[in-house]
Amino acid sequence: MLKLISVESYYGRIRALKGISLEVPEGEIVALLGANGAGKSTTLRTISGLIHTAGGEILYQGQPIHHISPHRIVRLGICQVPEGRDIFMGLTVQENLKMGAFTRKDGKEVQRNLNRIYTSFPILNSRAKQMAGTLSGGEQQMLATARALMSNPKLMLLDEPSLGLAPLLVEEIFHIIEEINREGVTILLVEQNANMALRTARYGYVMETGRIALHDEAENLIKNDYVRKVYLGAGD
Structure with missing residues (x-):
């Protein structure tokens, strides 16, 4: 579904992506792991068209998308849930959700989709008229994810969905991610919680300083000595 071929991009004057290649098959969850500053979020922003490519190709369903605008990329069925959630704090939950459908x-x-969202996220239904800025961190993450679903995406780019959440909420968020995938949405997941990410994904890539350092089936990465030591906190 999505393929990056030798993609390069800059963050300001810094060469952030140094010829990365990766693939996200349709219907799968693929994890992108790495330390802070490795280039994970830059990769998602480059796919979304928010950062221009300086080289290489990005193909979506076989067609190049690296030279088209972000709103056209959304219309093609790609939606990003940014790190830090980035919801509209001064709008209600329902207003935030409707903003997710602005290209439709x-x-x-859209109304039927909103009703399905409220069924899948009952806490958002009960908070529909509440200001988004008053929600808890976990509720804000649910809202950001649900808002992305309002665009009716085929591919979701999730950037650190568990960031700052308590362990029980992390489990709940990953359960939601699995449910979204079961409903037919392909997912590229950027996540520092490598253990949860690899338990959820089928395939994984490890980024280091703007390059893909390692990639394999998720179950193999969990057993990889280097990944265990550096990303899973396992001892020698």
Whole structure:
């Protein structure tokens, strides 16, 4: 579904991506791991069109997308949930959700989609008229994820969905991610909680200083000595 071929991009004057290649098959969850500053978020922003490519190709369903605008990329079915959630604090939960459908013209289907969101996220239904800025961290993450679903995506780019959440909420968020995937949405997951990410994904990539250092089936990465030591906190 998504393929990056020798992609390069800059963050300001810094060469952030140094010829990375990766693939996200349709219907799968693929994890992208790495330390802070490795280039994970830059990768997602480059796919979304928020950062221009300086080289290489990004193919979505076989077609190049690295030279088109972010709103056109959303219309193609790619939606990003940014790190830090980035919701509209001064709007209600329902207003935030409707903002997620801003590129859509099918009003009746948008309303049906909103109803499905409220069924899948009952806490958001009960908070529909509440200001988003008053939600807890876990509720804000649910809102950010649900808002992305309002665009009716085929591919979701999730950036650190468990960031700052308590362990019980992390489990809940990853359960939601698995449910979204079961409903047919392909997911590229950036996550510092490598253990949870590799338990959820089928395949994983490890980034270091703007390059792909390692990639394999998730179950193999969990057993990899280097990954265990550096990312899973296992001793020698």
